[in-house]
Amino acid sequence: MTRLRRALRRFSRDELGTAAVEFAMTVPLLLAIFMASFESGFLMIRSIMLEQSVDMTMRELRLGHYPIPTAALLKQEICKRSVVLTNCDENIMIEMVRINTATWRLPTSGVACVDREEDIQPVTALQFGQQNDIMLVRVCVTQDAMFPTTGIGLGLPKDSRGGYGLVSVTAFVTEPG
Numbered sequence: 722m723t724r725l726r727r728a729l730r731r732f733s734r735d736e737l738g739t740a741a742v743e744f745a746m747t748v749p750l751l752l753a754i755f756m757a758s759f760e761s762g763f764l765m766i767r768s769i770m771l772e773q774s775v776d777m778t779m780r781e782l783r784l785g786h787y788p789i790p791t792a793a794l795l796k797q798e799i800c801k802r803s804v805v806l807t808n809c810d811e812n813i814m815i816e817m818v819r820i821n822t823a824t825w826r827l828p829t830s831g832v833a834c835v836d837r838e839e840d841i842q843p844v845t846a847l848q849f850g851q852q853n854d855i856m857l858v859r860v861c862v863t864q865d866a867m868f869p870t871t872g873i874g875l876g877l878p879k880d881s882r883g884g885y886g887l888v889s890v891t892a893f894v895t896e897p898g
Contacts, residue, residue, distance in 0.1 A: 724749050754873055756871045758870065759867065764789075767805055770803040771799075771862055773803070773859050778799050778802065779893055783895065797810070806864060807864060813835065813852070813862045815858070817849070817855055819857075832861045833859075834862075857891075858892065861886045861887065863886050863887075864884055865883055865884060866883055866884070
C-alpha cells in the first residue's frame with residue numbers, strides 16, 4: 722500500500738503535461754470564437770453586397786434603363802452586382818408591389834424566400850408602377866452558413882439544408898417619363 726501512496730504522491734506533484742491540459746481546454750473555445758467571428762463577418766459582407774446590388778438595380782429600373790423589365794432580368798442584375806452570393810440566380814426571390822397612397826397599407830406577410838426543398842416556389846408579386854407610384858421591393862436570397870453548427874451559424878433561423886435568408890427591403894417612387 723505504501724508503494725501505491727508514494728506513486729500517487731509523486732504523480733500528483735508531477736507538473737509535466739500541465740500546459741497540454743490548458744491547451745486542450747482553450748483550443749475549442751478559441752476555435753469557436755474564430756468560427757463565430759468568421760461567420761458573422763461573412764454574413765455582414767453578404768448582407769451589405771445584397772443591399773448595395775438591390776439599391777443599384779432599383780436605381781437603374783427607376784431611371785428607365787431597362788426597356789422591358791422582367792423578374793428574370795432583375796434577378797440577373799442583382800446577382801451580377803453581388804459577387805459574394807453563391808448560387809444567387811437559383812436562390813433569390815423578388816417581390817415588388819405598388820403602395821396605395823390612399824390607405825398606405827404595407828404587405829403584412831413575411832418576405833418570401835426560396836424553399837430549396839420544394840420544386841415549385843411560391844409566386845410573388847412583381848408589379849411595375851406608373852408615374853409617381855410608390856413601389857416597395859423586397860428581396861430574399863438564401864445562403865448556406867459556413868459553420869452551421871457553431872457560433873452565429875447555430876443561432877440563425879435556417880432551412881433543412883442549413884441555409885438562412887438574407888433580406889433587403891427598399892422603396893422608390895417611379896419617375897415620370
